[in-house]
Amino acid sequence: MSYAFLIAAPTSNSGKTTVTLGLMRALMNRGLSVQPFKCGPDYIDPMHHRQVAGRDSYNLDTWMSAEAHVSDLFARQRRTADVAIVEGVMGLFDGAVRDEGSPARLAMLLDIPVVLVINGRSMAYSAAPLLYGLKHFDPRVRIAGAIFNMVSGDNHYAFLRDAAQDAGVTSFGYLQRNERLALTSRHLGLSMPHENGMDELVGEMAGMMAQSIDLDALLGAVAAPETVATMSSPHSPGSLRIAVARDEAFNFMYPANVDALARLGEVTFFSPLADTRLPDADVLWLPGGYPELFADVLSANTSMMQAIRDHVEANKVTIAECGGFMYLSRLLRKDDQTYPMAGIFDVETSFHDARLTLGYRQLNLDGRTFRGHEFHYSTASFGNQRGIAQALTARNQQVEMPVLRYKNCLGSYMHFYCGEPHKMNELLGWLST
Template sequence: MKHSFLIAAPSSNSGKTIVTLGLIMALRNLNFNIQPFKCGPDYIDPLHHSQVAGVQSYNLDVWMSDEAHINAVYGEQMQKADIGIVEGVMGLFDGAKKDTGSSAEIARILDLPVVLVVNAAATAYSVAPLLYGFKNFNKNIRVEGVIFNKVSGDSHYQFLKEAAEDAGVVALGYIPKNDKLTLESRHLGLSLTENDQMLLAVDEAAKLIEQHVNLEHLLQITQREIVSFSNEERPVRKKEIRIAIAQDEAFNFMYPANVDRLKEIGDIMYFSPLYDNDITECELLWFPGGYPELFAPQLAANTDMLNAIRRFEKLGGRIVAECGGMMYMGKSVELKDGSVHPMLGLIDYETSIRNMKLKLGYRSVEIDRQLFKGHEFHYSTVSNDCAEKADAWVQTARGATADMAIYRTNNIWASYFHIYLGEKDKMENFIQMMLRGGSPM
């Protein structure tokens, strides 16, 4: 028997991320092994989970993958853990279409009890109907407990506790109002300063949780048996391809399930475009998403690395570049101050963050008669665009046409698309497409 639960909220900005991170640290302080997960396609929260938990956090997304894959990922990763903590996305029932793809759907698929985080800063007994509604709206979803956030003190909590009891939900405790718990805007986050601030906030949250949340009761109501699912068995293949993945402060957003699949079909190594001056011998380079705009001067100054990658591509090496990696493939990156920094110039476009504009959402891409799913999230824009675009059919989760380009040459796949290839055979099909080469324009 182990413990596992899903942290959700009535809406975004309720505090579920800082509560999740605080719970991970508080339970680790009690010598439990924690396995974190994140509902949805987010890349940033899992990085924070991994840093605090000491193990890789995995995405569970019912739009980018099917239920069998979610069960497999969850079952596999829970084998070495004592406690599984799944952080939800947005409000509990918010999905791509109604509640499809929502945190509630993940809770249903995995039969997880739900612990709500409720922002109680401006309410008291009125949370009773709110909790009652969330508990009874869908009988397939087990809302078992609640942690109240931004509570004024014990007297305020007593009103909230009585409301929870009357709604049939276990009140597990509260987090007092505390300015130290604020996590800053993350769109250009993960700089060293912001990372230190995040860790300080998590440490403070863990201390408050240890004082005001009944962790023993939380574990009592979340005890369950974890089954290891084997319905995604993959045959053992010869590792005949060598793949080098960029990994440093500039490039760090890659779905861990993708890396797991790559390890099954190739030998994996890592390199740093920021600090290394050459790349190891390989057949394919993979540049994940990240923050190249925060390190544009350093990337531009590392001419040895730029030239090594250019030689690799000229000699027929294959390259996959996601989002931040795509920015690195272009001619240059323009920063907010108007400065322009040269990049690889392997594809004839430029990118800029001078006039930042958020674009995000699920994307499906049909190319070479294959369908791939993933997510788009970025603030940069493409300027001086080029004609090197694949004939790809790109849609949103609701079936509308999306204008996200796939840049494709004989050797390169580059796009703002964070592609999800964790499901059975998806990665192998994608790699085979890359190795065949050719620009389907």
């Protein structure tokens, strides 16, 4: 039997990620293998998914890529697992424009049911109209049931269970309020998976779930036949040599991008922190991450920065996204300290006036359209170098975001989604010209 479901909530900060991680571990404790997915462009939650499930968590995003690609990606990646769990983003019906790209739309596309996470703090029978609305707003969305989070105990849960029953929604159980878990939840997006004792806390959540959530009822409600992946025509691996940065400083990269690169040749991972030279490569990919946390180490590794400069000066293809873009800037400023970087772009990045910038982004590069996501706290100031393209939001509004090119090197705050092989071919082909 195969199981698949999407975890969603009325709003952000309802506890989706903590419930997702706890359910993964609880089901794995039963001997089931779990394939995680993330709705939307986020790359931090998938790192936590991988830490728990031991598998790459794939992003499913119908704004950044075609629906056919999303469906096929879901079907292919879930084939070797007993349970497919998709963690939603924001609220159930929240999308880039209205519900476009929302968890609800994704659940309909994949034909999987939704398990709701409801924050029960300061709520009792008023959960009934909330659940009723979520269930009936769009009947095409199949609500399998609900899990209540932040519940004070059995007496509090009795009110919530009655509310669910009267709304026509199955209640699978609850997670009791635990301030230590709540604190961890607030820091999930601020820390790496191996930090702050996450593994121990996930184990604690799984134990709580085994006691207060009816996992048998949940599995019974989400059992379904496996979807069939479209079998692509056999292809010979390409001949490109591709170097991808991967370490504590550079770790925000969509797994589907790596898969698309692997179709074009051999992918070798390296560390700008620890290595002193690049692997032999035709293509260099510097993804996002946390270069600001390791600015001193990166700046001191002058041999690696020289190797990257040599690669770029040789007119070899280079893509630097967000943290990678910061690494190729002239200077990085943080905490009144200045750190020289690789200096490919005449740019200074700074955390002096740190503020969050995020959202979907679209670029038109000489008639080729690419989509992705912007998420960073740093700001950039420019010398003589000027942008080559105007970035647009999901609503086609212009937004200030640097998009720079030097020789065959592209630098930007945008995280490109090129999991569709033809998009990866387009991007690398454009940079080669």
